[in-house]
Amino acid sequence: MARIWLQSLIKAFYISKKDARVYYFKAPNFTYGFLMPVSLFIAFSIAGQINTSLIVSGLTSIVILFGTTSIEAVAVVLEKQTGTFERLLAAPVSFFTLLLGKALAGFFFGLVLAAVILAPLTVISGTVVANPVLVFIAIAFSSLTFSALGVLVSAYAKWTPEAQMLSNFLRFPMAFLSGTFLPLELMPSQLGVISRLLPLTYSVEALRISINDSAPTFTYLLDILVLALFSFILLVVAAKVLQRRLE
Amino acid sequence: MEVVAKAQYLTKRYHGVLAVDRIDLEVYRSEFFGLLGPNSAGKTTTIRMLTGQTKPTSGVAIVADYDIIHQPIKAKEHVGVVPEASNVYDEMSAWDNLIFAAELYGVPRKERNKRAKDLLERFGLYERRGDRVGNFSKGMKRRLTIAAALIHRPCIVFLDEPTTGLDVQSARIIRNLLKELNRSGVTIFLTTHYIEEADQLCQRIAIINQGRIVALDSPEKLKALVEERHVVEVSFSPAKDLDGQLKGLKHVSDVSWVGDRFRLYVEDASEVIPLLIDFGRENKLRIVSINTMKPSLEDAFVKITGLSPEVMATEKEHAKKGESLG
Numbered sequence A: 001m002a003r004i005w006l007q008s009l010i011k012a013f014y015i016s017k018k019d020a021r022v023y024y025f026k027a028p029n030f031t032y033g034f035l036m037p038v039s040l041f042i043a044f045s046i047a048g049q050i051n052t053s054l055i056v057s058g059l060t061s062i063v064i065l066f067g068t069t070s071i072e073a074v075a076v077v078l079e080k081q082t083g084t085f086e087r088l089l090a091a092p093v094s095f096f097t098l099l100l101g102k103a104l105a106g107f108f109f110g111l112v113l114a115a116v117i118l119a120p121l122t123v124i125s126g127t128v129v130a131n132p133v134l135v136f137i138a139i140a141f142s143s144l145t146f147s148a149l150g151v152l153v154s155a156y157a158k159w160t161p162e163a164q165m166l167s168n169f170l171r172f173p174m175a176f177l178s179g180t181f182l183p184l185e186l187m188p189s190q191l192g193v194i195s196r197l198l199p200l201t202y203s204v205e206a207l208r209i210s211i212n213d214s215a216p217t218f219t220y221l222l223d224i225l226v227l228a229l230f231s232f233i234l235l236v237v238a239a240k241v242l243q244r245r246l247e
Numbered sequence B: 001m002e003v004v005a006k007a008q009y010l011t012k013r014y015h016g017v018l019a020v021d022r023i024d025l026e027v028y029r030s031e032f033f034g035l036l037g038p039n040s041a042g043k044t045t046t047i048r049m050l051t052g053q054t055k056p057t058s059g060v061a062i063v064a065d066y067d068i069i070h071q072p073i074k075a076k077e078h079v080g081v082v083p084e085a086s087n088v089y090d091e092m093s094a095w096d097n098l099i100f101a102a103e104l105y106g107v108p109r110k111e112r113n114k115r116a117k118d119l120l121e122r123f124g125l126y127e128r129r130g131d132r133v134g135n136f137s138k139g140m141k142r143r144l145t146i147a148a149a150l151i152h153r154p155c156i157v158f159l160d161e162p163t164t165g166l167d168v169q170s171a172r173i174i175r176n177l178l179k180e181l182n183r184s185g186v187t188i189f190l191t192t193h194y195i196e197e198a199d200q201l202c203q204r205i206a207i208i209n210q211g212r213i214v215a216l217d218s219p220e221k222l223k224a225l226v227e228e229r230h231v232v233e234v235s236f237s238p239a240k241d242l243d244g245q246l247k248g249l250k251h252v253s254d255v256s257w258v259g260d261r262f263r264l265y266v267e268d269a270s271e272v273i274p275l276l277i278d279f280g281r282e283n284k285l286r287i288v289s290i291n292t293m294k295p296s297l298e299d300a301f302v303k304i305t306g307l308s309p310e311v312m313a314t315e316k317e318h319a320k321k322g323e324s325l326g
């Protein structure tokens, strides 16, 4: 049993390696994944009064969100359009393994993006990161969750424009409701309830705590757990959706 | 004989459309099996069900002793698939495509390079192994797709119209490769709408029309179904539209037009030939050639499916103009 799991994981990894090769460096990924959230964020944070650790954590989170969903939302759709998806369907891998492979590609992409944004950001803002390991863990789980979200969109969508529209439909409201531009405490309480349903909220919170605190707090651990659950559930649902779509 | 793939009562319905209708078939080890039928007959759907890419509405599909519905992953480990459209990655090299296929099928690491090299050499692609596949011709891509389907040494390979849309030369290369593969022991399941291709390659042929298998036998046995009919081919100069007049001749049951010749289906050739000579004289036509022929698989196909020979002719023209086999 454990061996079968390991073999599936290895195959998922090969799929992600292939995806990295084929899709990472396409221009739209960079524009949508990077320039857009950065400019969006700058526009809003100038307007609002927020402190540095909020800027650092909020900006990093939405860069991961936009970057990973940009590549993942089309990861399955593009392969359906070119016909290469048939290769994956004919191969001895489960839908879950296949989609995990797709999500892993986004996961690694997210890690790189986070490093690219976080390094200059801490230097410019003069932030001293309290515990780099906790920061890394928060980034990793955020990246996996948002990739899984993108994969779900991709499993559902029939073609690229639909996938892009759907992912925008999810990530823009999420960016506004998850405490990135505005601290949760300042939000009306009804919105606060909604924000607790959104994975970005947990990502921002975990990142902010790990930047400020050197030891993991209970909230931090809970955030990570919630992100892990989100990843798993999103992938399971995506596998089901894909199966439905192909019948 | 050992059965490596089997369909029982296999059916697929798409929103009311019966794409495949209760088909039964068995493919034996080391066999070259053909599924022959016109466009929309249900060939692709059959392959997609047998290879676990789409779920049958009802019925059973067994491949390599595994039920494809209940143990899809186990079954897929033993199956190679070459779909209608080449499905290699344009952005990667030929080499990387093969290695990725090997990885997906769990080929042991130390075997991968050796197998990729062997296959590329065998398929005449080794010199181009480092090139982006996006720059390959259609024929080369098709060859690479077939190579990728073989990297895990499947016990059966499914090929969906592998020569459709290729130029004459590339199609011939593919057919020769497939013959060679089969000689080396690989079981092949091929779909095609080229009657001559099926005749030339396959040991047994299932004829499919509107989702149903209407005949399943060796090409020779299928031809024997129309043995009692003789065929006489004649061409006249000047060439004219003579179908109607020829059909009116005694002993002639049907007439079709093949290239510049008329094909006459008759009961007895020796009675019809003198009539044709008279016919030419009366109409001031010179007989350019006259041949009697054994019935072809096309004749059998026409008889079995009830499709007119012209329909199959236009079908062929449509896919590839004037392709000749070789």
Ligand SMILES: Nc1ncnc2c1ncn2[C@@H]1O[C@H](COP(=O)(O)OP(=O)(O)O)[C@@H](O)[C@H]1O
Residues within 6 Å of the ligand: B014, B017, B018, B019, B020, B037, B038, B039, B040, B041, B042, B043, B044, B045, B046
């Ligand atoms: N995904 C699909 N959705 C709806 N109808 C389909 C689908 N795939 C095939 N069909 C229909 O099923 C029939 C058989 O198609 P197909 O198996 O592709 O035939 P062939 O490969 O012999 O040309 C056709 O009428 C086709 O329109």
Ligand SMILES: [Mg+2]
Residues within 6 Å of the ligand: B043, B044, B045, B084, B160, B161
């Ligand atoms: Mg087809």
